[in-house]
Amino acid sequence: MAVVRCKGTTFKVTIATVLTPLAQIISMDFGPIKMETVECDTLDNASPGIPKMNTGRVDGGKVSGELYFDPALAGHVSYVGLVEAPPTTTIACAIVFANSPASTMSYNAVGFSFSGTIGLKDGLKGKFDMEISGLPTFSMVS
Numbered sequence: 001m002a003v004v005r006c007k008g009t010t011f012k013v014t015i016a017t018v019l020t021p022l023a024q025i026i027s028m029d030f031g032p033i034k035m036e037t038v039e040c041d042t043l044d045n046a047s048p049g050i051p052k053m054n055t056g057r058v059d060g061g062k063v064s065g066e067l068y069f070d071p072a073l074a075g076h077v078s079y080v081g082l083v084e085a086p087p088t089t090t091i092a093c094a095i096v097f098a099n100s101p102a103s104t105m106s107y108n109a110v111g112f113s114f115s116g117t118i119g120l121k122d123g124l125k126g127k128f129d130m131e132i133s134g135l136p137t138f139s140m141v142s
Contacts, residue, residue: 008098011065013109014091015078022075026125028065030095030105033058033136060107060132063093069116069126079128082112090133107136 011028012019036057041050070076082091090108097103111131118124 002099004097004099004103006098010096011063012094012096013075013079013082014093015075019092019094020075020078022067022079022128023073024068024070024076026066026068028063028095030063030132030136031061033061033132035059058135060135062129062131063095063107063109064127064129066125066127068123070124076126079112080114083114086112093130104139105136106139108133 009028010021011025012021014020036055036059037052038055039050040053045051067076090110091112093107093109095105097105109130110133111129113129115127116125117127
């Protein structure tokens, strides 16, 4: 079993038509990538269990993370710009894992958000969040 280390993983977002790494990320979360279901119960069902079935659709989930925020760093300014001036199309993004050669999770994103945290004994931090439009694609290399 291969264990992919996290240090060295990069997150890239399209800035001015180029996939650009967003610097100083501390942590990231993605998913859940989840099949959509529908409740298919009927009035004559005597079972206490609620029957469900798959609809055949999948929700791609969300991507979120935390970083040391630098209000003067071009990549950070550009990301915040996505929130200030929402794009009318999806934005291509990628998580490039630290294995060698690198595996990648690519996706199109919408619904960008950004918030900050100021702490007495810590650096200025930012939290980012976005929704995946459609499904992510995984290019896994072993």
